[in-house]
Amino acid sequence: MHVLVTGGAGYIGSHTVLQLLEEGHEVSIVDNFSNSSPESIRRVNSLAGRSAHLRSVDLLNQQELTKIFADTQPDAVIHFAGLKAVGESVSEPLKYYRNNVTGTLNLLDAMEAVDCRTLVFSSSATVYGESTALPLIESTPRNATNPYGRTKLHIEEMLEELAASDPRWSIANLRYFNPVGAHTSGLIGEDPQGTPNNLMPYVAQVAIGRREKVHVFGGDYPTADGTGVRDYIHVLDLAAGHLAALKYLRESAGAHTWNLGTGTGSSVLEVIEAFARVSGKEVPYKIVERRSGDVAENYANAEKARLELGWKAEHGLEQMVEDMWRWQKGNPTGFGPIDAFGMTDEELDIFLNR
Ligand code: NAD
Numbered sequence: 001m002h003v004l005v006t007g008g009a010g011y012i013g014s015h016t017v018l019q020l021l022e023e024g025h026e027v028s029i030v031d032n033f034s035n036s037s038p039e040s041i042r043r044v045n046s047l048a049g050r051s052a053h054l055r056s057v058d059l060l061n062q063q064e065l066t067k068i069f070a071d072t073q074p075d076a077v078i079h080f081a082g083l084k085a086v087g088e089s090v091s092e093p094l095k096y097y098r099n100n101v102t103g104t105l106n107l108l109d110a111m112e113a114v115d116c117r118t119l120v121f122s123s124s125a126t127v128y129g130e131s132t133a134l135p136l137i138e139s140t141p142r143n144a145t146n147p148y149g150r151t152k153l154h155i156e157e158m159l160e161e162l163a164a165s166d167p168r169w170s171i172a173n174l175r176y177f178n179p180v181g182a183h184t185s186g187l188i189g190e191d192p193q194g195t196p197n198n199l200m201p202y203v204a205q206v207a208i209g210r211r212e213k214v215h216v217f218g219g220d221y222p223t224a225d226g227t228g229v230r231d232y233i234h235v236l237d238l239a240a241g242h243l244a245a246l247k248y249l250r251e252s253a254g255a256h257t258w259n260l261g262t263g264t265g266s267s268v269l270e271v272i273e274a275f276a277r278v279s280g281k282e283v284p285y286k287i288v289e290r291r292s293g294d295v296a297e298n299y300a301n302a303e304k305a306r307l308e309l310g311w312k313a314e315h316g317l318e319q320m321v322e323d324m325w326r327w328q329k330g331n332p333t334g335f336g337p338i339d340a341f342g343m344t345d346e347e348l349d350i351f352l353n354r
């Protein structure tokens with residue numbers, strides 16, 4: 001298949017692009033590099049031994065997007081592009097609705113124009129909001145509690161309505177739990193800009209000595225050790241879930257929703273301990289106030305994906321931490337600044353099809 005991947009230079013996108021290339025698919029990436037670097041794709045190409053086509057375009061640029069679809073005529077789209085910082089979405093909600101919702105609308109229009117109606121969408125367990133009925137199953141009522149989560153909820157609803165209106169659409173809403181880890185080569189991984197919002201990259205930066213200590217948000221939750229519990233899932237398992245969903249969509253029309261999680265929760269202290277054990281480094285931490293908006297515990301029921309997609313997470317917490325640590329040690333400052341690629345401006349323009 002020819003798969004167009006929006007946000008393919010980002011964390012989950014780059015790991016998925018690698019698996020698509022390894023499976024023999026043709027891949028075109030559309031990314032505006034607002035939260036990523038083309039260096040990730042240079043490394044993906046070298047790992048795969050073949051190249052994805054990379055286009056530097058913003059989904060908000062409808063004209064350019066339409067042109068790319070006309071040029072590439074993809075068979076299917078995997079849609080990762082989006083902004084994802086919960087706190088920023090509270091202070092800048094319109095930026096999130098514009099980028100995530102309008103960006104998706106533009107994408108759907110561009111797809112329709114070339115009769116491409118197979119779409120895998122990056123949704124999130126955040127659409128379950130503060131639900132306390134664990135484990136979370138796909139039929140749990142949706143109730144997002146912040147603008148970021150509501151962009152995901154609105155897009156899910158929009159995609160369901162679209163599929164109901166026209167049986168030619170095949171759509172997957174994949175609800176990710178907490179993606180962590182990195183490719184086993186240590187060459188690609190998560191490269192958060194500034195202070196990481198999420199636990200694992202923060203812990204990794206403490207272990208490597210870039211930050212002093214982990215702030216554990218709340219020690220008085222009704223969990224075994226009092227700290228928050230989440231369903232961490234290895235990014236390689238997550239990427240494999242996208243390929244499984246694509247395969248399913250080739251034979252099934254309509255909108256489908258799957259949780260992608262392991263079904264097992266780990267606490268903040270368990271994550272810190274695993275990191276200290278694997279890295280052999282001290283990971284100092286301090287228990288502070290709860291973070292507003294956090295739930296005590298959240299983990300998936302991933303049976304639907306197992307039964308329908310034949311997909312199941314294979315990696316445990318130890319493996320996630322080992323791979324994350326290899327990436328962190330080998331790339332202490334992530335992919336580095338754009339001018340550090342060893343490419344001239346001219347070479348970069350050619351690489352990005354500018
Ligand atoms: P990421 O920021 O690493 O990747 C997103 C990519 O999209 C980046 O390369 C960014 O430059 C690009 N992008 C953003 N807006 C764009 C636009 N308007 N036009 C073109 N490109 C644009 O994030 P990620 O962790 O890989 O997440 C991928 C998707 O999965 C996102 O939609 C995110 O909301 C969703 N998700 C992530 C998590 C998580 O914890 N990482 C959890 C649940 C869902």
Ligand code: UFG
Pocket residue numbers: 084086124125126127176177178179197198199200202214215216217218227228229230268291294298
């Ligand atoms: N935590 C800390 N200290 C930190 C960061 C996090 O103690 O510095 C705790 C949180 O309180 C929580 C756990 O670690 O108990 C995990 O927090 P993350 O920020 O890593 O992840 P969240 O579960 O809050 O949210 C993530 C993504 C969302 C996505 C959601 C899906 O950030 O975008 O998973 O479940 F929607």
